[in-house]
Amino acid sequence: MVSLRAVSVDVERTPVLRQLDWDVAAGEAVGVLGANGSGKSTLLSVLATLRTPCSGTGTVLGARLGTSACAAVRPRIALVGHSPALYPQLTLEENLRFFARLLGRADCASDAALEAVGLAGACRRRAEECSQGMQRRADLARVMLVEPQLLLLDEVHTGLDQESVGLVDELIAQVCQRGGAAVVVSHEQRLASVTDRVVRIVQGRVIVPTEREGSR
Numbered sequence: 475m476v477s478l479r480a481v482s483v484d485v486e487r488t489p490v491l492r493q494l495d496w497d498v499a500a501g502e503a504v505g506v507l508g509a510n511g512s513g514k515s516t517l518l519s520v521l522a523t524l525r526t527p528c529s530g531t532g533t534v535l536g537a538r539l540g541t542s543a544c545a546a547v548r549p550r551i552a553l554v555g556h557s558p559a560l561y562p563q564l565t566l567e568e569n570l571r572f573f574a575r576l577l578g579r580a581d582c583a584s585d586a587a588l589e590a591v592g593l594a595g596a597c598r599r600r601a602e603e604c605s606q607g608m609q610r611r612a613d614l615a616r617v618m619l620v621e622p623q624l625l626l627l628d629e630v631h632t633g634l635d636q637e638s639v640g641l642v643d644e645l646i647a648q649v650c651q652r653g654g655a656a657v658v659v660s661h662e663q664r665l666a667s668v669t670d671r672v673v674r675i676v677q678g679r680v681i682v683p684t685e686r687e688g689s690r
């Protein structure tokens with residue numbers, strides 16, 4: 475699913491990731507820990523093929539990083555970042571139907587996704603009128619529509635209630651059961667219980683297994 479070899483990344487000429495070797499296998503959920511500024515979000519942007527390494531080589535879903543092959547695999551990658559990827563002035567229903575159409579899915583698929591995250595009753599509300607948690611739930615519905623092979627979660631647990639945390643756990647499990655993989659950045663203690671193993675980034679330079687490699 476993911477293979478990085480001696481990958482280095484500069485952000486605005488600042489060295490952020492250095493000489494990373496890392497693999498994520500099919501069916502695996504990997505947790506990523508690290509101090510603020512250690513490079514976790516940058517790593518996810520590389521895995522999402524949104525940022526190209528300045529040196530080293532890597533493949534994501536078989537596509538070599540930095541080549542045109544990345545465009546073909548991008549629709550199979552879902553990145554859930556700090557801010558929900560919703561159009562604020564569209565209703566939740568309009569947002570989800572828009573994404574569904576981009577993916578060639580029927581309106582009923584987006585309606586079902588909103589229902590699955592408990593937002594059917596709020597579907598006519600504009601995204602900007604929804605709470606942070608509701609927007610995050612709608613973002614999870616968007617990921618359900620994508621049915622990604624590679625799920626990248628950047629601190630999505632923050633600010634979610636127990637039920638929504640359960641939805642995230644379910645999404646991770648579904649992706650792995652389908653033979654995909656998940657990379658979960660989180661500061662949550664429970665990271666080990668929802669992933670197969672946990673690694674740590676230290677100043678963007680090394681990724682080492684933590685002492686408590688968890689198993690689900």
Ligand SMILES: Nc1ncnc2c1ncn2[C@@H]1O[C@H](COP(=O)(O)OP(=O)(O)OP(=O)(O)O)[C@@H](O)[C@H]1O
Nearest residue numbers: 485486488490508509510511512513514515516517
């Ligand atoms: N636009 C930018 N210009 C310059 N440096 C940047 C930029 N974006 C990020 N960085 C630097 O890259 C490093 C890694 O940032 P990144 O967001 O990947 O860290 P992180 O581990 O996800 O942090 P956090 O836990 O705070 O979200 C930081 O030192 C940050 O200052």
